[in-house]
Amino acid sequence: MxxxxxxxxxxxxxxxxxxxxxxxxxxxxxxxxxxxxxxxxxxxxxxxxxxxxxxxxxxxxxxxxxxxxxxxxxxxxxxxxxxxxxxxxxxxxxxxxxxxxxxxxxxxxxxxxxSEIDEFPQDNEWVQREIQWKADMAEKLAADARKAAGR
Structure with a gap:
């Protein structure tokens, strides 16, 4: 996709x-x-x-x-x-x-x-940071959704 x-x-x-x-x-x-x-x-x-x-x-x-x-x-x-x-x-x-x-x-x-993140050099410090930022954001969104659902 x-x-x-x-x-x-x-x-x-x-x-x-x-x-x-x-x-x-x-x-x-x-x-x-x-x-x-x-x-x-x-x-x-x-x-x-x-x-x-x-x-x-x-x-x-x-x-x-x-x-x-x-x-x-x-x-x-x-x-x-x-x-x-x-x-x-x-x-x-x-x-x-x-x-x-x-x-x-x-x-x-x-x-x-x-552009997808895998199109950039994976050994670059800032690419690695962006990967982590996106993972952190996904975790936060999931936690907020659970909280909103009353779980």
Whole structure:
């Protein structure tokens, strides 16, 4: 299995069109149906929508120290609006799921494979630390789930 990230991007014009012409409950319903299909297929690992750019900021590393600029970003041609992370059998399966996403004109879905830890040098100290961090996080999540379930 391979993990793929589907990155939802749209233009400010597309955002404005949707806000003025499409009922938000319709958007939520379409996304809900899509997410449910991903869950039932057992491929959805994560997925979230993002707040508007007015609530965010950009860190520009062209300067030293890096410059932080609060949103909105007047130079933005595309807005990163949300993402899904899928665990699928192949790039082709990722393409099939991406094509089903209920998005409209002015929106693009960039799909990228998530690197796996075993693709990096296993004798590297930082790779070993990341492996341990992930094991610790999995243990913590399991403990939190047991606690929430009252065990």
């Amino acid at each position: 391979s993990r793929y990230m589907l990155i939802m991007r749209s233009t400010p014009a597309a955002e404005e069109f949707v806000a003025e012409n499409i009922d938000f409950t319709e958007i939520i319903a379409a996304m809900g149906r899509y997410n449910e299909e991903l869950i039932k297929a057992g491929v959805l690992l994560a997925g979230e929508g993002l707040t508007p750019p007015e609530e965010g900021f950009v860190v520009d590393f062209d300067a030293d120290p890096p410059v932080v600029t609060d949103g909105p970003y007047t130079e933005a041609k595309e807005l990163f609006n949300g993402f899904w992370i899928l665990d699928v059998s192949s790039k082709e399966e990722a393409k099939q799921w991406a094509r089903k996403c209920p998005l409209g004109p002015g929106v693009k879905l960039e799909v990228r494979r998530v």
